[in-house]
Amino acid sequence: MGLIVQKFGGSSVANAERVMNVAKIVTDTYKQGNDVVVVVSAQGDTTDDLIAKAKEINTNATKREMDMLLASGEQISIALLAMAIQSLGFPVISLLGWQAGFSTNSVYSAARIKKVNTDRLKMELGNKKIVVVAGFQGLNDKEDITTLGRGGSDTSAVAIACALQADKCQIFTDVDGVYTADPRKVKNAKKLSEITYDEMLELATLGAQVLNNRSVEMAKKYNIALEVISSLNPIPGTIVKEVAKMEKMLVRGVTKDTDVARISIVGLTDVPGIAFKIFSKLAANNINVDIILQSVGRNNTKDIAFTVSKDNAPVAIEALRALPFVDEDLPIECDTDVAKVSVVGAGMETHPGTAS
Amino acid sequence: MGLIVQKFGGSSVANAERVMNVAKIVTDTYKQGNDVVVVVSAQGDTTDDLIAKAKEINTNATKREMDMLLASGEQISIALLAMAIQSLGFPVISLLGWQAGFSTNSVYSAARIKKVNTDRLKMELGNKKIVVVAGFQGLNDKEDITTLGRGGSDTSAVAIACALQADKCQIFTDVDGVYTADPRKVKNAKKLSEITYDEMLELATLGAQVLNNRSVEMAKKYNIALEVISSLNPIPGTIVKEVAKMEKMLVRGVTKDTDVARISIVGLTDVPGIAFKIFSKLAANNINVDIILQSVGRNNTKDIAFTVSKDNAPVAIEALRALPFVDEDLPIECDTDVAKVSVVGAGMETHPGTAS
Numbered sequence: 016m017g018l019i020v021q022k023f024g025g026s027s028v029a030n031a032e033r034v035m036n037v038a039k040i041v042t043d044t045y046k047q048g049n050d051v052v053v054v055v056s057a058q059g060d061t062t063d064d065l066i067a068k069a070k071e072i073n074t075n076a077t078k079r080e081m082d083m084l085l086a087s088g089e090q091i092s093i094a095l096l097a098m099a100i101q102s103l104g105f106p107v108i109s110l111l112g113w114q115a116g117f118s119t120n121s122v123y124s125a126a127r128i129k130k131v132n133t134d135r136l137k138m139e140l141g142n143k144k145i146v147v148v149a150g151f152q153g154l155n156d157k158e159d160i161t162t163l164g165r166g167g168s169d170t171s172a173v174a175i176a177c178a179l180q181a182d183k184c185q186i187f188t189d190v191d192g193v194y195t196a197d198p199r200k201v202k203n204a205k206k207l208s209e210i211t212y213d214e215m216l217e218l219a220t221l222g223a224q225v226l227n228n229r230s231v232e233m234a235k236k237y238n239i240a241l242e243v244i245s246s247l248n249p250i251p252g253t254i255v256k257e258v259a260k261m262e263k264m265l266v267r268g269v270t271k272d273t274d275v276a277r278i279s280i281v282g283l284t285d286v287p288g289i290a291f292k293i294f295s296k297l298a299a300n301n302i303n304v305d306i307i308l309q310s311v312g313r314n315n316t317k318d319i320a321f322t323v324s325k326d327n328a329p330v331a332i333e334a335l336r337a338l339p340f341v342d343e344d345l346p347i348e349c350d351t352d353v354a355k356v357s358v359v360g361a362g363m364e365t366h367p368g369t370a371s
Numbered sequence: 372m373g374l375i376v377q378k379f380g381g382s383s384v385a386n387a388e389r390v391m392n393v394a395k396i397v398t399d400t401y402k403q404g405n406d407v408v409v410v411v412s413a414q415g416d417t418t419d420d421l422i423a424k425a426k427e428i429n430t431n432a433t434k435r436e437m438d439m440l441l442a443s444g445e446q447i448s449i450a451l452l453a454m455a456i457q458s459l460g461f462p463v464i465s466l467l468g469w470q471a472g473f474s475t476n477s478v479y480s481a482a483r484i485k486k487v488n489t490d491r492l493k494m495e496l497g498n499k500k501i502v503v504v505a506g507f508q509g510l511n512d513k514e515d516i517t518t519l520g521r522g523g524s525d526t527s528a529v530a531i532a533c534a535l536q537a538d539k540c541q542i543f544t545d546v547d548g549v550y551t552a553d554p555r556k557v558k559n560a561k562k563l564s565e566i567t568y569d570e571m572l573e574l575a576t577l578g579a580q581v582l583n584n585r586s587v588e589m590a591k592k593y594n595i596a597l598e599v600i601s602s603l604n605p606i607p608g609t610i611v612k613e614v615a616k617m618e619k620m621l622v623r624g625v626t627k628d629t630d631v632a633r634i635s636i637v638g639l640t641d642v643p644g645i646a647f648k649i650f651s652k653l654a655a656n657n658i659n660v661d662i663i664l665q666s667v668g669r670n671n672t673k674d675i676a677f678t679v680s681k682d683n684a685p686v687a688i689e690a691l692r693a694l695p696f697v698d699e700d701l702p703i704e705c706d707t708d709v710a711k712v713s714v715v716g717a718g719m720e721t722h723p724g725t726a727s
Contacts, residue, residue, distance in 0.1 A: 031427040065447070069454055071387040076454035083465050084450035087443040091421070094440035098425055098432035109439050114514060135514075158470060158491075 016048040017182035018140070022055070022150065022172035026189050027246040028092050029059030037246060038099035040187070041145060045105060050140045052179070054150040054172040055096055057088025078123035082152075082162045086112070089149035089168075097147045107145040110135065112160075115146075116178075117153030117171065119161045126153060126161035128170065131178035140179075148175065166227025173230040177237035184234065184241050185252075186226060191245035192253035193218070193225055196269040207253050215241075215255045217359045218270055231255065272355045275305070276328035279320040279348040280335065282312055290319060292338065300334045302327045306355065325351055372404040373538035374496070378411070378506065378528035382545050383602040384448050385415030393602060394455035396543070397501060401461060406496045408535070410506040410528040411452055413444025434479035438508075438518045442468070445505035445524075453503045463501040466491065468516075471502075472534075473509030473527065475517045482509060482517035484526065487534035496535075504531065522583025529586040533593035540590065540597050541608075542582060547601035548609035549574070549581055552625040563609050571597075571611045573713075574626060587611065628711045631661070632684035635676040635704040636691065638668055646675060648694065656690045658683045662711065681707055 021041060028034050037055075045051045065084050069076055093109035100107040116132035139146045150168025155161050163170050169186060176184035193215065196204040210218075212235035216228060225243055234241050234255065244252030283289060290309065297304055308320045323331050328349050335341055377397060384390050393411075401407045421440050425432055449465035456463040472488035495502045506524025511517050519526050525542060532540035549571065552560040566574075568591035572584055581599055590597050590611065600608030639645060646665065653660055664676045679687050684705050691697055 031424070034428055068387070068447075068451060072390055072451055073454040073458040076457055080450050080453045080457070080465060083453070083467075084447060087446040087450075090443040090446065091424075091440060094436050094443075095424060095428055097436045097439070098429040101432055101436070102429040109436060111439075111516075160467075 018050040018052070018179055019044055020052045020054065020172050020176040020179070020181045020184045021187060022168055022185065023053065023187045023246055024168065024189075025056040025059050025061070025092075027187055028055055028096060031095075033246075034058075034092075034095050034099045035102075037096060037187075038103055040246065041096075042100060042103050042105050045145050052136065052140070052146045052148060052175055052181070053096065054148045054168055054175065055089065055092045056150050056168040057085070058092050058095075061088040061091065079159060082123045082126075082160050085162055086149070086152045086160045089151055093147045093149045100145055100147070105145055106143060107147060108139050109147040109149075110139070111149045112152030112171070113154035115148040115175070117174070119153035119155055119163070121155040121157065121159075121161065123159075123161055125164035126155065128153060128163065128174050131174050133178050136175065136179060166230065169227050169230035170233065173233045173239060173241070176239045177233060180237075181239060184239050186230075186241060186243050187246035188225065188243060189245065189247065190225060190243075191248045191250060192243050193255075197271075201269070208251070209254045209256065212255060212257060214359055217357075226255070270357050270359070272357070274324050275322050275353050275355050276325045276331075276349055276351045277320060277322050277353050278328060278331055278335075279318060279350075280341070281318045281346050281348065282316045283319060283345070284340070285311070285315050285317045286340075289317075289340065292340070293319060293335065294321075296334050296338055297323075297331055300330055302331050302334070322353070322355065374406040374408070374535055375400055376408045376410065376528050376532040376535070376537045376540045377543060378524055378541065379409065379543045379602055380524065380545075381412040381415050381417070381448075383543055384411055384452060387451075389602075390414075390448075390451050390455045391458075393452060393543075394459055396602065396605075397452075398456060398459050398461050401501050408492065408496070408502045408504060408531055408537070409452065410504045410524055410531065411445065411448045412506050412524040413441070414448050414451075417444040417447065435515060438479045438482075438516050441518055442505070442508045442516045445507055449503045449505045456501055456503070461501055462499060463503060464495050465503040465505075466495070467505045468508030468527070469510035471504040471531070473530070475509035475511055475519070477511040477513065477515075477517065479515075479517055481520035482511065484509060484519070484530050487530050489531075489534050492531065492535060522586065525583050525586035526589065529589045529595060529597070532595045533589060536593075537595060540595050542586075542597060542599050543602035544581065544599060545601065545603065546581060546599075547604045547606055548599050549611075553627075557625070564607070565610045565612065568611060568613060582611070626713050628713070630680050631678050631707075631709050631711050632681045632687075633676060633678050633706045633709050634684060634687055634691075635674060635706075636697070637674045637702050637704065638672045639675060639701070640696070641667070641671050641673045642696075645673075645696065648696070649675060649691065650677075652690050652694055653679075653687055656686055658687050658690070678709070678711065 023037050028037055041051055041053050062085055065088060069084055090111060097107045097109040115136055117128060118130045119126035119128055136146060150171035151162050153161050173184055192206045193210055194204040194206050198204040212231055215231050238257060241255040242252050302323055305322045310318050312318050332347055332349060335347055379393050383393055397407055397409050418441055421444060425440055446467060453463045453465040471492055473484060474486045475482035475484050492502060506527035507518050509517050529540055548562045549566055550560040550562050554560040568587055571587045594613060597611040598608050650660060658679055661678045666674050668674050688703055688705060691703055
């Protein structure tokens with residue numbers, strides 16, 4: 016018995032049957048004597064459909080109006096889920112982001128949560144209601160609707176769990192936990208029963224799409240245990256918490272990122288400060304540089320190679336060409352047929368030989 | 372130049388092309404130097420689609436959750452219309468019912484407006500913005516979303532016009548004004564250029580579906596001129612106001628209502644108070660009785676006939692049969708193959724011979 020926050024993504028509520036399935040999971044949790052807050056995303060393709068409708072009218076609409084449009088998606092799913100829970104005979108109420116107390120800053124489409132005022136949530140839980148909350152959305156100081164951007168519903172769920180000091184925050188998805196590698200690609204990938212916040216953060220940063228970073232960081236800060244669990248397969252998922260059992264595993268996971276372009280400048284004259292000038296120029300163009308490799312070349316020259324995301328590559332090359340010390344005939348190579356493979360695990364630091 | 376409130380129904384914003392058409396009408400009005408508030412309904416079949424989604428999950432959902440669900444429809448259309456207006460290069464902001472200041476009572480799905488707090492509306496108009504408001508919706512004292520029921524967006528538009536003391540409230544529809552009869556059925560029906568509030572009220576009560584009663588009553592109370600006008604055909608519509616030109620017309624319109632059942636009780640023993648008992652019984656069963664006809668029969672009996680709506684007829688007959696003075700073999704006839712035809716016009720009272 017305790018307070019449990021459950022989050023269901025868009026595919027988990029994609030149609031009437033799935034919504035009923037979620038209602039079953041939620042009410043089972045409630046029947047066990049728990050207080051339950053449920054956070055849901057927009058149904059299946061709703062968000063994409065709404066974006067398509069907008070593009071038909073204006074490809075350059077303000078983000079304020081996009082947020083107004085997109086926030087309707089979660090409004091539909093919370094109402095439908097509340098109706099499904101009612102049909103099973105349980106007390107329930109749906110709340111929009113602002114009704115659930117989400118105050119955000121005014122960065123439309125990528126707002127940050129400033130505060131969750133829990134008065135209404137506590138009142139409804141006090142009335143023994145299952146509370147269904149629209150994820151992904153909040154209200155800024157102007158009383159305008161904002162959305163939290165990618166992975167926003169995860170963030171909403173964790174924020175509520177933190178604000179209410181919930182006993183657990185369960186993130187239901189279409190996978191049944193966190194794996195050592197993508198199980199669709201690696202046959203003998205192993206599901207982890209536990210993982211630390213830091214390991215999860217590294218996996219998320221490196222491209223694992225199970226949980227987004229903001230929600231893991233927030234859960235770490237407030238020490239809220241997260242569980243990544245399947246909405247379709249009722250088996251225990253993966254618990255993300257401060258200290259995880261080591262399970263004698265040095266490597267927690269392997270991820271790959273294919274959105275990588277490697278840019279190489281070969282044969283730069285090696286003057287002190289030249290690398291600083293190059294990376295400052297890229298920073299001025301808002302380009303994130305990931306891996307950097309420098310090597311000494313012949314005749315007092317050096318080669319500098321680095322990776323950026325694919326869509327940043329043309330801008331990066333243009334910026335480099337504009338540098339005064341980059342001669343017109345200096346070769347700048349760009350290779351987009353590369354990927355970054357990352358191996359994650361606390362054991363990597365302490366156990367020699369893991370890399371091999 | 373002045374303040375104009377324009378209302379567009381669901382068919383006027385049914386798709387991207389229609390939304391752009393509305394944006395054109397609105398911005399043309401704005402370009403003429405007017406302040407403009409636009410009230411819109413949900414797009415085309417959105418409301419019906421949402422109701423169908425709900426029914427798939429729960430045929431008996433609470434009205435609170437239905438209102439939460441349905442209010443998303445106008446949220447989509449205000450955002451899209453604002454985007455369309457942006458694409459034409461005009462300053463605009465969309466507001467949900469509660470953002471536009473609509474306070475209502477708590478009768479979900481048929482809420483009454485208690486107040487329109489105009490602070491935000493005035494602020495946005497002061498910033499020279501076109502303000503796009505979600506019709507049909509408001510917020511109750513519990514800070515829950517409510518909807519206004521049938522014709523709700525008309526009511527929203529007129530309420531804003533009243534609260535802001537607008538110069539005119541234009542109701543755009545798919546007809547180009549108020550006609551003396553349904554132009555789809557009566558070939559030589561004539562469009563009225565003006566009509567009084569009272570005449571419009573009678574026409575609306577009697578089944579003309581151009582404007583709903585609540586909005587006409589409100590406009591009458593605050594003396595706001597209404598214009599019923601086509602969103603597709605740019606010609607002057609019909610003005611509804613306190614005193615209309617008489618145009619030497621005795622009859623303003625003819626309407627018919629086919630949702631009528633005539634119930635007749637033949638040969639009741641004529642005891643004083645028997646009619647009172649019959650209509651009290653019907654009232655106790657929440658049945659609205661419209662036209663009543665009593666006639667004296669033979670042998671100290673009388674016949675009572677009245678009309679009710681078709682779906683009320685079975686309940687009405689059952690209620691009558693339960694009366695102690697209605698013998699089992701007393702004939703109660705029910706005829707559903709009837710219609711009510713109404714002739715409306717201020718001239719009816721004063722000009723003898725109009726009926727003929």
